[in-house]
Amino acid sequence: MKKNKKMVLAASALAIGLSAQPASAGWFDWLFGKSTDTYTATKHPIVLVHGLSGFNKLFGIVEYFNxxxxxxxxxxxxxFVPQVSAANSTEVRGEQLLAQIEEYMAVTGAEKVHLIGHSHGGPTIRYVAGVRPDLIASVSSVGGVNWGTPVADAFNTGALDNLGNWFFGLLDTFSGGGGLPQDTGAAIASLSTEGSLQFNERFSAGIPSTYCGNDGAEVVDGVRYYSWxxxxxSTNFWDVSDPLLKALEPLFDEPTDGLVPACSMKLGKVLGVDYGHNHLDQVxxxxxxxxxxxxxxxxLYRQQANRLKNLGL
Structure with a gap:
């Protein structure tokens, strides 16, 4: 088994700290020192990219991708689990991510990476694939805001900007982000319907020809595109996020995970946007x-890695 290394790379040109996600070995590895399980052994490393209000590890314990x-x-x-601004425009987050990927590849010698992004991480990884397709083997958008969301439309007024910047700054502090810039207004504008459509005009790879369509290209510029x-x-009685998401339900007139319409998630080869998950369940x-x-x-993440592995990626 390839053991995932914990590393802190030197600050990039954007002064972004990078820490690879440590992964503990399973019981087989603890006993025998290696694993015979290669189900997810992709040729290229996998990069997990968080969404709005996301992080690598909060307080060094709580994982975003649990x-x-x-x-x-x-x-x-x-x-590899990078950290970008919890709240900022897709372009700013994308440049932060790209800088970390370049640093990571320089250290490990990797030729390409697989990108899996949740929520705002979806457009973020699409940006990187759009500007540097030579570095990317695949893009997988999970609950991605690819056509915008009514939640962003409703709050795209600037009223929450100062409070949001304070809150997201705290997240950055308690998750070791290193003082990444936070811009709540820019994040909400990027996730709005208008902002998303403008982004899609510039980064159209994998986007269906019509809203909720299933004809998004699976391969563009050598990059494979997927979504789920x-x-x-409401998914679990004990999940405290359920009532919070339920409060936003009046903003939607179509199936949703509580924050993003299911139709907005579609990109490239759609593996399914009807899993019984809310927005947080997806991670x-x-x-x-x-x-x-x-x-x-x-x-679902394991299955996607196996799918990529079987393609020789």
Whole structure:
């Protein structure tokens, strides 16, 4: 098994600190020192990119992609979890991510990487693939805001900017972001319907020809595009995020995960946007509390890694 290394790379040109996500070894590795499980052993490393209000690890303990890095690493993948601004425009976040990917590739010798982005991480990784397709093997958008969301439309007034910048600055501080710039207004504008459509005009790879269409190109400039997500708000009685997302339901007139319309998630080859997940379930938060009959969120990441592995990527 390739052991995922914990590393802190030198500050990039954008003064962004980079720390690779540590993944603990499984019991087999603890006993015998290696694993025979290669289910997720992709040729290229996998990069997991967080969305709005996201982080790498909060307080050094709470993972944004809860349990996903270890699950991928334990069956052969090399995994990297960068941190970009919790709130900023897609372009700013994309440049931050690109700088970290270039640093990471320089250190490891990797030729390309696979990008998996959740929520605002979807457009963020699309930006990187658009400006540097030579570095990217695949783009997988999970609950991605690819056509905008009514939530951003409703709050695109500037009223929350100061409070948001303070809050997202705290997240950055407590997750070791190193003082990344926060711009709530720019983030909301990027995630709005208008902002998303403008972004799609410049970065159209994988985007369906019509809203909710299924004809997004699977391969563009040598990069493979995929998407998946959920269409349910209330998923588990014990999940405290459910009532918070439920409060936003009046903003929608179509299936949604509570923050993003299912149709907005579609990009490239659509693996499914009808999983019984809400927006946080898609990254296995909170505490892995998903619906009884819902797909295991972590297993969906493993399946995607295996899909890429079987393509020789």
């Amino acid at each position: 349990g996903v890095p270890d699950a991928l690493t334990e069956s052969g993948a090399e995994v 997500g959920g269409n349910k708000i 296995n938060m909170l505490f892995g509390l998903v619906g009884r009959n819902a797909a295991d969120p972590v297993e």
